[in-house]
Amino acid sequence: MVRLWLALRRARGWGALAGLRARPDKFGGVSVDLAELRRPLRLERAAFGRWLRGKCRAGAPGAAGRADAVARWREEGRVAIWLRIPILQSRFVAAAASQGFAFHHAEQGSSTLTLWLGEGPSRLPGYATHQLGVAGAVLDENTGKVLVIQDRNKTLNAWKFPGGLSNPGEDIGDTAVREVFEETGIKSEFKSILSIRQQHRHPGAFGKSDMYIICRLEPSSFNISFCQQECLRCEWMDLDELARTKHATPITSNVAKLLLYGYREGFDKIDITMREFPAVYTGLFYKLYHRELPESYRNFT
Numbered sequence: 001m002v003r004l005w006l007a008l009r010r011a012r013g014w015g016a017l018a019g020l021r022a023r024p025d026k027f028g029g030v031s032v033d034l035a036e037l038r039r040p041l042r043l044e045r046a047a048f049g050r051w052l053r054g055k056c057r058a059g060a061p062g063a064a065g066r067a068d069a070v071a072r073w074r075e076e077g078r079v080a081i082w083l084r085i086p087i088l089q090s091r092f093v094a095a096a097a098s099q100g101f102a103f104h105h106a107e108q109g110s111s112t113l114t115l116w117l118g119e120g121p122s123r124l125p126g127y128a129t130h131q132l133g134v135a136g137a138v139l140d141e142n143t144g145k146v147l148v149i150q151d152r153n154k155t156l157n158a159w160k161f162p163g164g165l166s167n168p169g170e171d172i173g174d175t176a177v178r179e180v181f182e183e184t185g186i187k188s189e190f191k192s193i194l195s196i197r198q199q200h201r202h203p204g205a206f207g208k209s210d211m212y213i214i215c216r217l218e219p220s221s222f223n224i225s226f227c228q229q230e231c232l233r234c235e236w237m238d239l240d241e242l243a244r245t246k247h248a249t250p251i252t253s254n255v256a257k258l259l260l261y262g263y264r265e266g267f268d269k270i271d272i273t274m275r276e277f278p279a280v281y282t283g284l285f286y287k288l289y290h291r292e293l294p295e296s297y298r299n300f301t
């Protein structure tokens with residue numbers, strides 16, 4: 001009899017759920033990570049579905065592997081369930097979806113699904129809403145020339161500042177400096193932010209919103225060696241000419257005029273500069289970007 005029970009248990013994979021933990025969060029939800037399954041291959045998709053539905057009797061008391069998972073969390077007054085599923089265990093996604101779970105987000109190696117159990121519409125925060133692109137307006141103050149490119153992959157060959165998408169965890173200024181170097185071979189240093197463009201439903205952002213920041217950079221090398229895959233043309237152009245030409249993208253045109261104003265009247269008129277501070281999270285720092293604040297106001301108490 002015991003043998004039969006064990007055989008049944010093994011066949012259905014219920015034992016694989018033992019040891020799975022439900023971790024409460026400070027908002028009243030619970031998180032379950034299927035990466036914690038000890039023998040994921042032994043757990044059948046249907047068995048997982050039954051466990052979620054609350055029709056199996058697997059696992060130890062107190063563990064997430066006990067019966068009535070969703071119903072029990074609902075009774076306990078949990079407001080939400082976060083379910084992380086490693087990509088190789090993706091067969092469980094459909095089982096969870098049939099219980100009302102929906103995708104919250106996916107990373108390269110896993111997806112996270114959520115189910116809102118609380119009163120009224122879901123109050124769970126969404127995932128990433130924007131992609132970030134950063135360009136560098138590299139101005140050689142000695143010659144009044146600015147570095148411009150034409151993209152190889154665009155139908156309209158308009159002049160623009162070199163730039164591209166930010167990598168995860170990358171500072172705005174670092175993206176500008178890196179992209180400028182990769183696309184043109186020019187080395188530069190971050191000075192300030194000049195403009196921020198927000199565009200919703202951007203076709204190049206998979207229909208999401210796009211933030212496009214243009215930074216003012218100071219060059220430390222001048223010999224162009226541009227990337228043949230990404231750029232059609234690249235040159236140092238008179239800032240006056242860029243501000244006047246019709247062959248520039250509208251954003252480039254506007255920012256060229258702003259940069260010209262700063263070049264003539266003083267960059268303090270246009271710069272959004274950066275200061276770094278320790279974050280409340282131990283060991284981390286953040287960067288604060290704002291217009292120049294006089295010393296007397298910085299120390300204002």
Ligand SMILES: NC(=O)C1=CN([C@@H]2O[C@H](COP(=O)(O)OP(=O)(O)OC[C@H]3O[C@@H](n4cnc5c(N)ncnc54)[C@H](O)[C@@H]3O)[C@@H](O)[C@H]2O)C=CC1
Nearest residue numbers: 132133134153160161163164165210211212230249251252
């Ligand atoms: N007004 C302006 O001056 C313009 C501003 N932007 C902004 O610049 C930022 C993006 O800059 P980019 O130079 O485009 O990024 P980027 O410099 O990071 O280059 C993107 C690379 O990905 C490749 N790529 C894109 N989609 C692809 C696909 N489906 N398959 C294969 N390869 C693909 C491209 O060919 C390119 O090599 C965005 O924020 C955008 O809004 C873009 C164009 C013009």
Ligand SMILES: [Mg+2]
Nearest residue numbers: 162163164230
């Ligand atoms: Mg680019």
